[in-house]
Amino acid sequence: MDIKLIKEIRTQTGASFGDCKKALTQGNGDLQKAIEIASSMLEAQMGQENEEANAQTQEGAINQLKSEFDTLTEIISDKTDPNSLRKVAELISNKYDLGLTEEEKKKYYVTSTLLSPLESVPEDIKSGFIGSFNEHKKQLLHSANSPELKNLETKIQDSINKRLQNHGAVDGQIDCLRIDPMLFSTTVDLTKGYNILSTDCKSINEVIETLFSDSLYDDVILRYSENGTDLNQLFDESNGTFNLENESPDGNSSYYVATAAMKSLADGPFEQYGFKGQWVEVDAQELDKLTALKSKSNIGSSDNLFLKIIELFVQKIQ
Numbered sequence: 492m493d494i495k496l497i498k499e500i501r502t503q504t505g506a507s508f509g510d511c512k513k514a515l516t517q518g519n520g521d522l523q524k525a526i527e528i529a530s531s532m533l534e535a536q537m538g539q540e541n542e543e544a545n546a547q548t549q550e551g552a553i554n555q556l557k558s559e560f561d562t563l564t565e566i567i568s569d570k571t572d573p574n575s576l577r578k579v580a581e582l583i584s585n586k587y588d589l590g591l592t593e594e595e596k597k598k599y600y601v602t603s604t605l606l607s608p609l610e611s612v613p614e615d616i617k618s619g620f621i622g623s624f625n626e627h628k629k630q631l632l633h634s635a636n637s638p639e640l641k642n643l644e645t646k647i648q649d650s651i652n653k654r655l656q657n658h659g660a661v662d663g664q665i666d667c668l669r670i671d672p673m674l675f676s677t678t679v680d681l682t683k684g685y686n687i688l689s690t691d692c693k694s695i696n697e698v699i700e701t702l703f704s705d706s707l708y709d710d711v712i713l714r715y716s717e718n719g720t721d722l723n724q725l726f727d728e729s730n731g732t733f734n735l736e737n738e739s740p741d742g743n744s745s746y747y748v749a750t751a752a753m754k755s756l757a758d759g760p761f762e763q764y765g766f767k768g769q770w771v772e773v774d775a776q777e778l779d780k781l782t783a784l785k786s787k788s789n790i791g792s793s794d795n796l797f798l799k800i801i802e803l804f805v806q807k808i809q
Contacts, residue, residue: 580797672742719763
């Protein structure tokens with residue numbers, strides 16, 4: 492067999508030496524026919540290699556997707572972790588493209604700019620996660636609507652409403668105060684006093700949600716010593732000579748509410764702190780019970796947000 496012909500076929504086609512030799516044999520020594528045969532062999536080989544590479548790529552992608560869903564399923568199924576819902580929602584919202592608008596991304600706190608496209612997911616990969624999520628959601632909703640929780644919430648609402656009615660009609664804005672006894676560390680000395688948080692609500696229902704939530708912290712926290720000295724003002728006017736370095740709880744919190752009519756009455760107990768009128772104290776023990784039940788049910792405004800993110804994700808993969 493002519494080695495020069497084989498080299499020529501190899502030069503023109505790029506096929507392997509063995510394939511060039513086979514092509515020359517099949518072409519009965521005709522160089523042009525051998526070149527055509529070798530080219531076809533090379534094309535077929537490259538096609539097969541591409542198919543194998545694509546199959547490996549797809550297999551790798553499926554394995555990666557399965558691993559990600561296994562992780563999500565493991566987290567959502569952990570009944571000992573009170574933050575499992577948040578963890579799953581954060582993994583989803585910062586990993587996958589859920590088709591959210593820029594406004595929705597802000598609403599759901601999506602911070603990642605590198606979101607993976609999400610199309611249909613194989614049933615055997617997604618079924619475990621969807622089943623675990625539905626079970627988790629069912630348990631949350633059952634706990635949130637438990638008779639014990641509803642009865643206690645109604646009891647506190649009725650008690651507050653009845654006591655406010657002693658001072659007139661309960662309509663419009665209701666102001667809330669939370670007073671936390673504190674031990675302040677200042678430039679002068681350790682100083683006993685109070686952190687005072689305040690906000691306003693539109694209804695008794697909103698009052699209950701507000702009194703044991705973090706929404707009270709949305710407004711400025713006032714800081715006073717026991718004798719009524721405004722520590723915030725003292726700090727602002729000291730040009731750096733007076734510092735509030737830190738603080739620690741020094742007793743149990745107290746909760747108070749007042750209607751606009753009550754605030755128009757004679758001077759009340761919190762006049763020295765800038766809050767006029769009469770105030771009704773809310774039973775802190777009952778609030779603590781309600782807080783414990785709410786915590787046990789593990790569903791609130793933030794959990795609702797996490798649920799919505801996961802529900803968007805489930806809709807997207809089905």
